[in-house]
């Protein structure tokens with residue numbers, strides 16, 4: 001009898017505790033969507049009925065419909081703060097950055113390549129960011145331009161080979177961006193366009209987590225970092241980690257022993273390892289040196305951040321252009337016109353002067369943000385300006401990028417692909433902090449310039465020579481796989497390629 005009483009008491013206590021946890025936001029005076037016992041608002045995500053992007057969009061729309069400037073969400077019992085109004089977003093990301101310096105994402109110190117700038121917080125992040133920033137100036141990106149165009153020639157050759165049949169562009173573009181980023185981050189000619197089964201592709205698979213069990217683990221580290229820490233979970237595959245470390249070691253040794261220079265990220269990382277600053281930095285720049293492991297971690301981060309984001313963006317842009325011949329023709333005309341000024345060569349200057357190409361790319365970034373929600377954690381208790389709401393230190397924050405960028409108030413007919421939104425005349429009407437595909441504030445994407453340039457070159461290489469149409473093998477409208485954290489199109493995107501410039 002006593003045992004039954006004790007068990008009933010514990011169960012009641014547990015129920016009261018869960019109920020109390022799931023009323024956190026209403027006690028703070030904020031709205032949230034309906035919750036389910038213990039799982040909070042993520043039941044749809046757990047059942048995999050919807051993907052992460054849709055979850056964020058539904059939460060954002062709910063809060064907007066209820067005329068809220070911010071609100072709450074629950075990942076299991078964990079409260080998540082969601083800024084909704086662009087002004088609140090601006091405060092969190094930029095104006096009041098000292099209260100939100102970290103992403104608060106799970107990483108494991110024992111995993112050498114996981115300990116990188118994306119995951120670090122506080123002064124550790126700041127030091128590394130300051131050190132790495134000069135690596136991404138426009139001057140440095142210009143120096144890497146030749147590498148970009150060399151890989152583009154391979155891309156062209158590969159497409160030419162397959163011209164008579166429909167092409168799954170995700171696969172071919174994934175191999176193209178692997179070659180580009182492998183070349184500039186690791187300094188090696190991967191050539192996965194020619195050799196699809198090379199070992200670097202294995203690394204790529206580890207990053208995008210094709211295997212369903214790895215996908216589940218990824219979600220769990222995201223949703224329940226504290227629990228995963230208890231298990232000392234190591235997110236990176238050991239084979240991939242060893243491969244990264246061995247490859248980096250070989251490259252660094254080779255370059256140092258033979259004094260090889262390639263004007264790429266690896267060159268700059270080696271300078272930071274040996275001198276604590278870039279060779280062209282002024283004498284008064286702080287000079288803490290990078291360790292070899294820090295170097296390898298940043299190279300791997302660049303690799304991981306670089307291939308998937310850019311290939312997805314080029315892919316989505318090509319799909320939209322293949323679906324709209326008028327836009328495609330206009331873009332091809334612009335590219336041909338600008339290249340003609342440089343004897344038909346793909347030069348840095350020609351790319352910089354393609355303004356319609358910029359519009360197309362911006363519209364792709366708007367409609368298909370690579371990160372649907374941006375992570376922050378409150379690092380200092382914070383009173384939201386103009387309200388009584390206090391965000392406690394340690395609270396997770398998600399900035400709903402996909403909600404903002406597809407909000408009909410800011411972007412009428414938001415699902416329509418319309419590059420005119422970013423024309424010289426219209427761009428000034430875009431409300432600040434409603435277009436943040438590269439993030440914003442001090443933690444925005446360090447490689448935005450490079451990512452944009454890589455996307456431009458890849459897109460221009462294809463559009464200048466090929467007329468694209470959507471092959472019936474593509475399911476229209478395209479459908480994203482809800483099981484994947486990133487944009488993965490079910491069944492792929494199949495396009496027909498027809499040469500226009502022979």
Ligand code: HEM
Nearest residue numbers: 118302305306309310370437438439440443444445447451
């Ligand atoms: C189309 C291409 C790309 C897109 C759309 C993109 C987008 C983003 C976004 C949204 C963030 C988070 C920003 C925030 O939290 O405010 C980010 C961070 C970051 N990205 Fe990118 N990215 C791209 C390409 C790249 C490339 C090529 C690299 C490396 C070579 C890179 C390196 C990084 C790093 C290191 C961070 C973390 C910055 C920090 O925490 O200080 N990204 N990126």
